[in-house]
Amino acid sequence: MKTGQLQQLRTIHDRTAGMFQNIxxxxxxxxxxxxMAGIFWRSGMTKITFESDVAHFSFAQLGAVISLxxxxSDFTYILFENDYALPFLSPELAAHLAILAELTxxxxxxxxxxxxxxxxxILGMTLVxxxxxxxxLWPDHSLWAAVLLLLVARGGGAWSLDRLVGGMLRR
Incomplete structure:
Protein backbone atom coordinates (compact mmCIF):
# COMPACT_ATOMS: atom_id res chain seq x y z
CA MET A 1 0.00 0.00 0.00
CA LYS A 2 1.37 3.40 -0.94
CA THR A 3 1.98 6.18 1.55
CA GLY A 4 -0.80 8.36 0.09
CA GLN A 5 -3.34 5.55 0.34
CA LEU A 6 -2.29 4.80 3.89
CA GLN A 7 -2.72 8.46 4.82
CA GLN A 8 -6.21 8.47 3.26
CA LEU A 9 -7.16 5.40 5.32
CA ARG A 10 -5.87 7.08 8.49
CA THR A 11 -7.89 10.21 7.71
CA ILE A 12 -11.06 8.20 7.12
CA HIS A 13 -10.44 6.24 10.31
CA ASP A 14 -9.83 9.39 12.37
CA ARG A 15 -12.94 11.15 11.03
CA THR A 16 -15.11 8.09 11.65
CA ALA A 17 -13.75 7.64 15.16
CA GLY A 18 -14.34 11.35 15.83
CA MET A 19 -17.99 11.05 14.78
CA PHE A 20 -18.59 8.14 17.15
CA GLN A 21 -16.78 9.86 20.01
CA ASN A 22 -19.41 12.60 19.80
CA ILE A 23 -22.28 10.26 20.67
CA MET A 36 -31.67 -4.39 30.31
CA ALA A 37 -35.00 -3.32 31.79
CA GLY A 38 -36.82 -4.84 28.81
CA ILE A 39 -35.04 -8.18 29.11
CA PHE A 40 -35.75 -8.61 32.80
CA TRP A 41 -39.28 -7.12 32.70
CA ARG A 42 -40.33 -9.61 30.01
CA SER A 43 -38.80 -12.42 32.06
CA GLY A 44 -40.78 -11.33 35.11
CA MET A 45 -43.98 -11.09 33.07
CA THR A 46 -43.64 -14.74 32.02
CA LYS A 47 -43.66 -15.80 35.66
CA ILE A 48 -47.01 -14.27 36.61
CA THR A 49 -50.61 -14.62 35.50
CA PHE A 50 -53.04 -11.83 34.82
CA GLU A 51 -55.39 -10.64 32.08
CA SER A 52 -53.01 -9.02 29.58
CA ASP A 53 -50.60 -9.78 26.77
CA VAL A 54 -47.25 -10.44 28.43
CA ALA A 55 -45.27 -10.51 25.18
CA HIS A 56 -45.42 -6.74 24.60
CA PHE A 57 -45.02 -4.02 27.20
CA SER A 58 -48.17 -2.09 27.99
CA PHE A 59 -49.33 0.25 30.68
CA ALA A 60 -51.95 -2.40 31.52
CA GLN A 61 -49.05 -4.66 32.56
CA LEU A 62 -47.52 -1.91 34.65
CA GLY A 63 -50.87 -1.14 36.26
CA ALA A 64 -51.48 -4.80 37.09
CA VAL A 65 -48.00 -5.16 38.59
CA ILE A 66 -48.32 -2.00 40.69
CA SER A 67 -51.82 -2.89 41.88
CA LEU A 68 -50.67 -6.43 42.69
CA SER A 73 -48.05 -18.93 37.76
CA ASP A 74 -48.02 -22.63 38.58
CA PHE A 75 -45.52 -23.12 35.76
CA THR A 76 -43.10 -20.75 37.52
CA TYR A 77 -43.02 -23.00 40.57
CA ILE A 78 -42.41 -26.02 38.34
CA LEU A 79 -39.52 -24.22 36.59
CA PHE A 80 -37.88 -23.29 39.87
CA GLU A 81 -38.31 -26.83 41.22
CA ASN A 82 -36.87 -28.54 38.14
CA ASP A 83 -35.07 -26.39 35.56
CA TYR A 84 -33.90 -23.49 37.74
CA ALA A 85 -33.09 -25.54 40.84
CA LEU A 86 -30.69 -23.41 42.86
CA PRO A 87 -28.53 -25.19 45.42
CA PHE A 88 -28.95 -22.52 48.12
CA LEU A 89 -32.63 -21.41 47.97
CA SER A 90 -35.93 -23.21 48.12
CA PRO A 91 -37.80 -23.14 44.79
CA GLU A 92 -40.65 -21.11 46.30
CA LEU A 93 -38.36 -18.46 47.77
CA ALA A 94 -36.25 -18.31 44.60
CA ALA A 95 -39.39 -17.84 42.46
CA HIS A 96 -40.68 -15.01 44.63
CA LEU A 97 -37.29 -13.27 44.83
CA ALA A 98 -36.85 -13.50 41.06
CA ILE A 99 -40.30 -12.06 40.43
CA LEU A 100 -39.75 -9.26 42.94
CA ALA A 101 -36.45 -8.34 41.29
CA GLU A 102 -37.72 -8.69 37.72
CA LEU A 103 -40.76 -6.51 38.35
CA THR A 104 -39.09 -3.75 40.38
CA ILE A 122 -29.39 -7.45 38.00
CA LEU A 123 -25.71 -8.25 37.43
CA GLY A 124 -25.91 -10.53 40.48
CA MET A 125 -28.99 -12.22 39.01
CA THR A 126 -27.15 -12.61 35.71
CA LEU A 127 -24.25 -14.30 37.50
CA VAL A 128 -26.63 -16.73 39.24
CA LEU A 137 -25.75 -18.99 27.35
CA TRP A 138 -22.52 -17.20 28.30
CA PRO A 139 -22.51 -15.09 25.08
CA ASP A 140 -25.82 -13.49 26.08
CA HIS A 141 -24.86 -13.15 29.72
CA SER A 142 -21.48 -11.59 28.93
CA LEU A 143 -23.25 -8.97 26.81
CA TRP A 144 -25.68 -8.27 29.66
CA ALA A 145 -22.75 -8.07 32.10
CA ALA A 146 -20.94 -5.54 29.87
CA VAL A 147 -23.98 -3.24 29.75
CA LEU A 148 -24.68 -3.66 33.46
CA LEU A 149 -21.04 -2.95 34.39
CA LEU A 150 -21.21 0.23 32.30
CA LEU A 151 -24.31 1.30 34.25
CA VAL A 152 -22.66 0.44 37.58
CA ALA A 153 -19.57 2.44 36.61
CA ARG A 154 -21.26 5.46 35.01
CA GLY A 155 -24.70 5.57 36.60
CA GLY A 156 -27.89 6.51 34.79
CA GLY A 157 -26.50 9.48 32.88
CA ALA A 158 -27.88 12.97 32.38
CA TRP A 159 -31.27 11.62 31.32
CA SER A 160 -32.05 9.94 34.64
CA LEU A 161 -33.80 10.82 37.85
CA ASP A 162 -30.56 9.98 39.66
CA ARG A 163 -28.93 12.99 37.96
CA LEU A 164 -31.91 15.24 38.68
CA VAL A 165 -32.06 14.28 42.34
CA GLY A 166 -28.27 14.41 42.66
CA GLY A 167 -28.24 17.92 41.23
CA MET A 168 -30.94 19.06 43.65
CA LEU A 169 -29.06 17.57 46.61
CA ARG A 170 -25.85 19.42 45.67
CA ARG A 171 -27.52 22.81 45.85
Whole structure:
Protein backbone atom coordinates (compact mmCIF):
# COMPACT_ATOMS: atom_id res chain seq x y z
CA MET A 1 0.00 0.00 0.00
CA LYS A 2 1.37 3.40 -0.94
CA THR A 3 1.98 6.18 1.55
CA GLY A 4 -0.80 8.36 0.09
CA GLN A 5 -3.34 5.55 0.34
CA LEU A 6 -2.29 4.80 3.89
CA GLN A 7 -2.72 8.46 4.82
CA GLN A 8 -6.21 8.47 3.26
CA LEU A 9 -7.16 5.40 5.32
CA ARG A 10 -5.87 7.08 8.49
CA THR A 11 -7.89 10.21 7.71
CA ILE A 12 -11.06 8.20 7.12
CA HIS A 13 -10.44 6.24 10.31
CA ASP A 14 -9.83 9.39 12.37
CA ARG A 15 -12.94 11.15 11.03
CA THR A 16 -15.11 8.09 11.65
CA ALA A 17 -13.75 7.64 15.16
CA GLY A 18 -14.34 11.35 15.83
CA MET A 19 -17.99 11.05 14.78
CA PHE A 20 -18.59 8.14 17.15
CA GLN A 21 -16.78 9.86 20.01
CA ASN A 22 -19.41 12.60 19.80
CA ILE A 23 -22.28 10.26 20.67
CA UNK A 24 -23.63 11.57 23.98
CA UNK A 25 -22.91 9.27 26.90
CA UNK A 26 -26.46 9.85 28.12
CA UNK A 27 -27.81 8.25 24.95
CA UNK A 28 -26.00 4.95 25.32
CA UNK A 29 -26.63 4.87 29.08
CA UNK A 30 -30.35 5.36 28.41
CA UNK A 31 -30.33 2.64 25.75
CA UNK A 32 -28.47 0.34 28.14
CA UNK A 33 -31.01 1.02 30.90
CA UNK A 34 -33.96 0.44 28.56
CA UNK A 35 -32.48 -2.69 27.01
CA MET A 36 -31.67 -4.39 30.31
CA ALA A 37 -35.00 -3.32 31.79
CA GLY A 38 -36.82 -4.84 28.81
CA ILE A 39 -35.04 -8.18 29.11
CA PHE A 40 -35.75 -8.61 32.80
CA TRP A 41 -39.28 -7.12 32.70
CA ARG A 42 -40.33 -9.61 30.01
CA SER A 43 -38.80 -12.42 32.06
CA GLY A 44 -40.78 -11.33 35.11
CA MET A 45 -43.98 -11.09 33.07
CA THR A 46 -43.64 -14.74 32.02
CA LYS A 47 -43.66 -15.80 35.66
CA ILE A 48 -47.01 -14.27 36.61
CA THR A 49 -50.61 -14.62 35.50
CA PHE A 50 -53.04 -11.83 34.82
CA GLU A 51 -55.39 -10.64 32.08
CA SER A 52 -53.01 -9.02 29.58
CA ASP A 53 -50.60 -9.78 26.77
CA VAL A 54 -47.25 -10.44 28.43
CA ALA A 55 -45.27 -10.51 25.18
CA HIS A 56 -45.42 -6.74 24.60
CA PHE A 57 -45.02 -4.02 27.20
CA SER A 58 -48.17 -2.09 27.99
CA PHE A 59 -49.33 0.25 30.68
CA ALA A 60 -51.95 -2.40 31.52
CA GLN A 61 -49.05 -4.66 32.56
CA LEU A 62 -47.52 -1.91 34.65
CA GLY A 63 -50.87 -1.14 36.26
CA ALA A 64 -51.48 -4.80 37.09
CA VAL A 65 -48.00 -5.16 38.59
CA ILE A 66 -48.32 -2.00 40.69
CA SER A 67 -51.82 -2.89 41.88
CA LEU A 68 -50.67 -6.43 42.69
CA UNK A 69 -53.48 -7.74 40.48
CA UNK A 70 -51.60 -10.89 39.52
CA UNK A 71 -50.40 -14.19 40.92
CA UNK A 72 -47.37 -16.41 40.49
CA SER A 73 -48.05 -18.93 37.76
CA ASP A 74 -48.02 -22.63 38.58
CA PHE A 75 -45.52 -23.12 35.76
CA THR A 76 -43.10 -20.75 37.52
CA TYR A 77 -43.02 -23.00 40.57
CA ILE A 78 -42.41 -26.02 38.34
CA LEU A 79 -39.52 -24.22 36.59
CA PHE A 80 -37.88 -23.29 39.87
CA GLU A 81 -38.31 -26.83 41.22
CA ASN A 82 -36.87 -28.54 38.14
CA ASP A 83 -35.07 -26.39 35.56
CA TYR A 84 -33.90 -23.49 37.74
CA ALA A 85 -33.09 -25.54 40.84
CA LEU A 86 -30.69 -23.41 42.86
CA PRO A 87 -28.53 -25.19 45.42
CA PHE A 88 -28.95 -22.52 48.12
CA LEU A 89 -32.63 -21.41 47.97
CA SER A 90 -35.93 -23.21 48.12
CA PRO A 91 -37.80 -23.14 44.79
CA GLU A 92 -40.65 -21.11 46.30
CA LEU A 93 -38.36 -18.46 47.77
CA ALA A 94 -36.25 -18.31 44.60
CA ALA A 95 -39.39 -17.84 42.46
CA HIS A 96 -40.68 -15.01 44.63
CA LEU A 97 -37.29 -13.27 44.83
CA ALA A 98 -36.85 -13.50 41.06
CA ILE A 99 -40.30 -12.06 40.43
CA LEU A 100 -39.75 -9.26 42.94
CA ALA A 101 -36.45 -8.34 41.29
CA GLU A 102 -37.72 -8.69 37.72
CA LEU A 103 -40.76 -6.51 38.35
CA THR A 104 -39.09 -3.75 40.38
CA UNK A 105 -35.51 -3.34 39.16
CA UNK A 106 -36.51 -2.74 35.51
CA UNK A 107 -38.82 0.09 36.58
CA UNK A 108 -35.96 1.67 38.53
CA UNK A 109 -33.66 1.31 35.51
CA UNK A 110 -36.15 2.91 33.11
CA UNK A 111 -36.60 5.86 35.43
CA UNK A 112 -32.90 6.02 36.23
CA UNK A 113 -33.52 5.75 39.97
CA UNK A 114 -30.86 3.97 42.03
CA UNK A 115 -29.34 3.00 38.70
CA UNK A 116 -26.05 1.69 40.06
CA UNK A 117 -27.77 -0.40 42.73
CA UNK A 118 -30.36 -1.74 40.26
CA UNK A 119 -27.72 -2.63 37.67
CA UNK A 120 -25.57 -4.31 40.32
CA UNK A 121 -28.54 -6.37 41.55
CA ILE A 122 -29.39 -7.45 38.00
CA LEU A 123 -25.71 -8.25 37.43
CA GLY A 124 -25.91 -10.53 40.48
CA MET A 125 -28.99 -12.22 39.01
CA THR A 126 -27.15 -12.61 35.71
CA LEU A 127 -24.25 -14.30 37.50
CA VAL A 128 -26.63 -16.73 39.24
CA UNK A 129 -28.38 -17.47 35.93
CA UNK A 130 -25.00 -18.06 34.24
CA UNK A 131 -23.58 -20.29 36.96
CA UNK A 132 -26.60 -22.34 37.99
CA UNK A 133 -29.31 -22.16 35.32
CA UNK A 134 -28.03 -21.60 31.78
CA UNK A 135 -24.22 -21.91 31.70
CA UNK A 136 -24.28 -22.47 27.93
CA LEU A 137 -25.75 -18.99 27.35
CA TRP A 138 -22.52 -17.20 28.30
CA PRO A 139 -22.51 -15.09 25.08
CA ASP A 140 -25.82 -13.49 26.08
CA HIS A 141 -24.86 -13.15 29.72
CA SER A 142 -21.48 -11.59 28.93
CA LEU A 143 -23.25 -8.97 26.81
CA TRP A 144 -25.68 -8.27 29.66
CA ALA A 145 -22.75 -8.07 32.10
CA ALA A 146 -20.94 -5.54 29.87
CA VAL A 147 -23.98 -3.24 29.75
CA LEU A 148 -24.68 -3.66 33.46
CA LEU A 149 -21.04 -2.95 34.39
CA LEU A 150 -21.21 0.23 32.30
CA LEU A 151 -24.31 1.30 34.25
CA VAL A 152 -22.66 0.44 37.58
CA ALA A 153 -19.57 2.44 36.61
CA ARG A 154 -21.26 5.46 35.01
CA GLY A 155 -24.70 5.57 36.60
CA GLY A 156 -27.89 6.51 34.79
CA GLY A 157 -26.50 9.48 32.88
CA ALA A 158 -27.88 12.97 32.38
CA TRP A 159 -31.27 11.62 31.32
CA SER A 160 -32.05 9.94 34.64
CA LEU A 161 -33.80 10.82 37.85
CA ASP A 162 -30.56 9.98 39.66
CA ARG A 163 -28.93 12.99 37.96
CA LEU A 164 -31.91 15.24 38.68
CA VAL A 165 -32.06 14.28 42.34
CA GLY A 166 -28.27 14.41 42.66
CA GLY A 167 -28.24 17.92 41.23
CA MET A 168 -30.94 19.06 43.65
CA LEU A 169 -29.06 17.57 46.61
CA ARG A 170 -25.85 19.42 45.67
CA ARG A 171 -27.52 22.81 45.85
Missing amino acids: PESLYLLLGRLG DWSV LPILLVLGVLTRFSALA IQLFVYPH
